[in-house]
Amino acid sequence: MSREKIDGQLFSYTGPAFHYINEEERHFFAKEPAQFRVNLIGCGMIGMEHMRVATRVGRSAIHGVFDLNERSVKVAKEEFAKITDEDFKVYDSLEAACNDPEVDGILICTPNFTHLDVLKVAIKSGKHIFMEKPMATKLEDAYEITKMAKEYGAVLQIGLQYRYKSIYSEAIHEVLERKAVGEVKMINIMEHRIPFLDKVNQWNKFSKFSGGTLVEKCCHYFDLMNLFAQSRPVRVYANGSQSTNFRDFEFKGEKSDILDSAFVTVEYENGVRAGFNLCMFAPMFHEELLVCGDEGRVKAAEIEDFSENARLRTEMEVFCGQNRPSKTSQPSYPKLIEASGHNGATWFEHIAFADQMAGKKTNSATVEEGFWSVVVGCAAEESVKTGKIIEVAELLKSKGIDL
Numbered sequence: 001m002s003r004e005k006i007d008g009q010l011f012s013y014t015g016p017a018f019h020y021i022n023e024e025e026r027h028f029f030a031k032e033p034a035q036f037r038v039n040l041i042g043c044g045m046i047g048m049e050h051m052r053v054a055t056r057v058g059r060s061a062i063h064g065v066f067d068l069n070e071r072s073v074k075v076a077k078e079e080f081a082k083i084t085d086e087d088f089k090v091y092d093s094l095e096a097a098c099n100d101p102e103v104d105g106i107l108i109c110t111p112n113f114t115h116l117d118v119l120k121v122a123i124k125s126g127k128h129i130f131m132e133k134p135m136a137t138k139l140e141d142a143y144e145i146t147k148m149a150k151e152y153g154a155v156l157q158i159g160l161q162y163r164y165k166s167i168y169s170e171a172i173h174e175v176l177e178r179k180a181v182g183e184v185k186m187i188n189i190m191e192h193r194i195p196f197l198d199k200v201n202q203w204n205k206f207s208k209f210s211g212g213t214l215v216e217k218c219c220h221y222f223d224l225m226n227l228f229a230q231s232r233p234v235r236v237y238a239n240g241s242q243s244t245n246f247r248d249f250e251f252k253g254e255k256s257d258i259l260d261s262a263f264v265t266v267e268y269e270n271g272v273r274a275g276f277n278l279c280m281f282a283p284m285f286h287e288e289l290l291v292c293g294d295e296g297r298v299k300a301a302e303i304e305d306f307s308e309n310a311r312l313r314t315e316m317e318v319f320c321g322q323n324r325p326s327k328t329s330q331p332s333y334p335k336l337i338e339a340s341g342h343n344g345a346t347w348f349e350h351i352a353f354a355d356q357m358a359g360k361k362t363n364s365a366t367v368e369e370g371f372w373s374v375v376v377g378c379a380a381e382e383s384v385k386t387g388k389i390i391e392v393a394e395l396l397k398s399k400g401i402d403l
């Protein structure tokens with residue numbers, strides 16, 4: 001699909017202003033037929049975001065859904081009708097949704113603890129698969145998925161979509177492609193945000209279902225860390241606690257046990273050091289990345305403070321001293337793309353999935369990268385639990401993982 005067509009499609013969502021033009025007379029606003037059809041497994045919060053974004057991007061049409069929760073299906077159906085006239089097919093089993101011959105791909109958007117079991121069914125179809133992050137809650141399961149992926153002949157993309165946020169996309173360009181900071185030595189990432197949101201059966205309040213906060217949420221940041229370090233993690237130390245959120249929360253007689261704040265340090269094989277700082281009781285979303293190299297420093301931040309009329313704020317600084325030009329900027333995507341989900345990251349993740357289905361190489365997260373993001377998260381959770389420095393090789397060995 002051409003850039004012109006995508007732009008036209010974007011603008012046509014601004015309202016019905018041009019709907020009076022007959023379909024056959026449209027050019028800029030003409031909708032090209034979708035190249036692919038995909039089924040959605042799990043239509044909760046992120047499933048519906050994928051449904052909206054896939055439909056708007058237009059490369060992959062949502063063919064049908066499967067979800068265990070009737071209410072999720074009902075709401076998804078209502079939302080789908082607002083964005084397209086296409087039929088909304090509801091499957092009555094996972095097997096049926098995965099094996100429909102009319103479908104090219106499967107989007108797995110179920111809770112973390114279900115990923116491996118759902119994938120085992122999906123993979124039998126031989127279809128292209130997109131699976132949400134974190135790929136698993138436990139190292140053993142994440143490793144099993146890497147083994148399944150090695151033998152898989154179709155696409156298996158992991159939903160580590162933060163790479164596509166405008167600030168990180170620009171930072172990746174500056175640090176890894178343009179080498180603006182020279183050789184990377186130190187990485188610092190911070191996320192301050194509001195508490196975890198409600199979920200079906202509140203799975204994200206329990207480590208056994210989510211893998212723990214440092215796996216569930218923070219795998220995005222550990223993926224970025226691993227990417228900027230261009231190396232494997234050797235040693236992880238973390239401290240953290242459930243200091244504020246959900247301390248009195250109980251669901252079906254069980255108390256929540258998830259961290260809401262932590263400091264994590266990671267040492268890499270190539271000597272890069274990295275730090276991560278999490279606070280989940282801040283009245284805002286604030287992410288910040290600092291990458292320092294021997295020739296410069298990149299800072300990238302994304303801030304949403306909920307003030308009336310405030311638009312997403314981004315900041316980017318590339319300071320290179322006497323080595324090369326320095327600059328400051330505010331990376332962004334068109335407002336409609338940013339509003340479509342995760343500040344535009346979901347949009348570009350979908351384009352990458354369609355590109356991969358079309359046989360193009362992309363920079364979306366591979367299963368191996370998904371695995372290493374879970375490794376850092378699990379090591380950090382273990383370190384918080386034991387108070388010890390975790391040697392990654394020993395942790396992997398203790399789980400029977402022989403790389």
Ligand SMILES: NC(=O)c1ccc[n+]([C@@H]2O[C@H](COP(=O)([O-])OP(=O)(O)OC[C@H]3O[C@@H](n4cnc5c(N)ncnc54)[C@H](O)[C@@H]3O)[C@@H](O)[C@H]2O)c1
Binds near residue numbers: 041044045066094
């Ligand atoms: N990429 C991101 O930034 C991002 C953001 C949010 C969530 N996620 C991930 O997406 C996944 C889903 O999260 P969510 O926030 O949408 O959760 P959610 O609870 O809002 O929705 C999950 C949906 O899956 C359904 N479901 C549960 N088990 C199922 C099964 N075995 N088969 C079919 N349907 C099933 C539930 O009924 C629910 O409708 C998680 O892995 C989460 O970590 C990723």
